[in-house]
Amino acid sequence: MTDTIPDRLAALRQAMRRHGADAVIVPSSDPHLSEYLPPCWKGREWLSGFSGSVGTFIATQDFAGVWTDGRYWTQAESELAGTGIALMKISSGASTQYVDWLAETMQPGQVVAVDGAVLGLAIARLLLGALQAKGVELRTDLDVPGEVWSDRPGLPTEPVYEHEAPFASTSRADKLAALHAAMREHGADRHLISTLDDIAWLFNLRGSDVNFNPIFVSHALVGLDHATLFVAEGKVKPSLAAKLAADGITVAPYARAAAALAELPPGTVLLLDPRRITHGTRQAVPGHVKVVEAINPTTFAKSRKTEAEAAHVRATMEQDGAALCEFFSWLEGALARRHEEPLNEVDIDRHITAARARRPGFVSPSFGTIAGYQSNGAIMHYRATEVNRAVIEGDGLLLIDSGGQYIGGTTDITRVVPVGEITAEHRRDFTLVLKGMMGLSATRFPRGTKAPMLDAIARAPIWAAGIDFGHGTGHGVGFFLNVHEGPHAITPSMMPEPHTAMEPGMITSIEPGIYRPGKWGIRIENLVMNRADGTTEFGEFLRFETLTLCPIDTRCIDRALLREDEIAWLNDYHATVRERLAPLVAGDALDWLNERTKAI
Secondary structure, three states, rough: OOOHHHEEEEEEEEHHHOOOOOOEEOOOOOOOOOOOOHHOHHHHHHHHHOOOOOOOOOOOOOOOOEEEEEHHHHHHHHHHHOOEEEEEOOOOOOHHHHHHHHHHHEEEEEEEEHHHOOOOOOHHHHHHHHHHOOOEEEEOOOOOHHHHHOOOOOOOOOOOOOOOOOOOOHHHHHHHHHHHHHHHHHHOOEEEEEOHHHHHHOEEEOOOEEEOOOOOEEEEEEEOOEEEEOOOOOOOOOHHHHHHHHEEEEEHHHHHHHHHHHOOOHHHHEOOOOOOOEEHHHHOOOOOEEEEEEHHHHHHHHHOOOOHHHHHHHHHHHHHHHHHHHHHHHHHHHHHOOOOOOEEHHHHHHHHHHHHHOOOOEEEOOOEEEEEHHHHHHHOOOOOOOOOEEEEEOOOEEEEEEEEEEOEEEEEEEEEEOOOOOOHHHHHHHHHHHHHHHHHHOOOOOOEEEEEHHHHHHHHHHHHHOOOOOOOOEEOOOOOOOEEEEEEEEOOOOOOHHEEEOOOOOEEOOOOOEOOOOEEEEEEEEEEEEEEEEEEEOEEEEEEEOOOOOOOOOOOOOHOOOOHHHHHHHHHHHHHHHHHHHHHHOHHHHHHHHHOOOOO
């Protein structure tokens, strides 16, 4: 029986002994190196009980641990309690720290096993180097957890559908032509893509295989005159397959992808992105194929939204902002009635999703809503459930991080509202976070600036107060795609490499925060887009266009901490929010909008 975590660990260790494995690694990964996983690849969660989206599980015969960073420590401590599994705390950006632990712990002649089908190629190379130096063998041909996961779910079966014009403003044919040109620049005649958002973008297709992300499980092998989409049978209807065929795209069974690589003829030059494929996928490539390693051209292309896409995103932000006006209007009324009608964090999630669902083009939330009251707001990836929800009572701060997937764009916003009477300390922290968000939002910078280099601008006012926060300032955002996308991110945990350069059309979040464990959390988040801002003798410059349209609660501000230019920025922002949202709301929602956008 494997009904409890200790039972599952016992079964895993028995399987390890059968195979002669002294340690097993279970990453949070799938054959596509996805951030969010379909149920059939949530082996780490099944074995450990830890449900965070980032973490690595390792078991030996006498030890088990989960390595994860500060965003998940509180959650992991709760979920791992009583399992016999240790929480191994790592600093943000140190996701490979477990490699050092293995190199120090394992003895010469021992064997470490990991399923190569879900192990990133870059990590595999790091592991191999570290373990071989210690005389430790790394086996990647074993899926030990899969042997004991008796009720493992199958592959998702939801249908693939087309992202159609006018929202898909660039045709498949044009996207493929641009990809072919990039392949020729690399001297390649084939290109394998395994990242799901790249595939969905390239073929103007969407799916629902992963919660909150409109993507589908697949691989794509692109030639200069033909492409093959490997996807589970039955997911692409004949009518859609015919449209794909007209663009030179053949649909083949998902399981055929590895064989198709193995069948590539001598003389083939294959373009692969070593950071976006697994070790198992790379092993399927025969030795007679020349491999060129470079970032997927589609990763660059999809990050740079076209003018048509930008127009759709702006319209989507207006609809999302109008939904938020209706939600926050309801929330203030509910807070006023909470002594007669108790309110909890799950209510927040339900009502904010319902408000978005009433708006045209809404498909789903873009991630699980984070509604954290008081100390729960200090848990960066907190998720209220019917079991752990907090009742919103007393005085304090309520943090709400939410977003929506619309056919015209993806949204992500965080706001903090006061509940009852708040303190001077609340207002000070809130204003410091606001200063950081506004400071970066107003920044002008040279085109090509490496995104990680911008992070310190948002932190500067927070650092000046002797405070810091344990996550990046911003992440890229897709166009009706993943709410987290690359190649850029405004974070100190990413190296400022050439592929992180900021280019026009990129959408990024700006979301500094302050978190006081056991007390409160504050994060203020808007999405921004890189826009051209003139050329000087020193080159081209960019600025941020703020896309998100929703008031920032001025009741939480300590005005004395703001400069005049910061006050002007906030008043201008609120005037824009009011102008663009007022035509889309009425009644209480309009009254709320007008009240919350008054100049300070």
